[in-house]
Amino acid sequence: xxxxxxxxxxxxxxxxxxxxITQEELAAKTDIKVRxxxxxxxxxxxxxxxxxxxxxxxxxxxxxxLANSEHELDTVDIEANSKWLPLLHLSGLFL
Numbered sequence: 083x084x085x086x087x088x089x090x091x092x093x094x095x096x097x098x099x100x101x102x103i104t105q106e107e108l109a110a111k112t113d114i115k116v117r118x119x120x121x122x123x124x125x126x127x128x129x130x131x132x133x134x135x136x137x138x139x140x141x142x143x144x145x146x147x148l149a150n151s152e153h154e155l156d157t158v159d160i161e162a163n164s165k166w167l168p169l170l171h172l173s174g175l176f177l
């Protein structure tokens with residue numbers, strides 16, 4: 083099984099997208115500027131602990147998930163999520 087290492091910004095972006103939250107919505111929930119969120123997700127900004135705590139509360143994950151600088155994930159899990167995520171986004175059109 084292949085392993086994939088992801089930076090904190092990539093994890094935040096992935097979790098945000100899985101929750102269906104836009105950067106603007108995350109900014110509104112956390113009182114953090116959209117430009118800062120963009121910088122964190124792009125890897126240009128290293129977030130402080132209080133920002134990670136705000137993200138954890140808004141995205142409904144444990145702080146420890148975001149506090150580690152790198153995360154090791156199974157590529158099988160990522161591939162499974164990548165098949166369903168677009169379908170979930172499109173499902174709203176059919177309601």
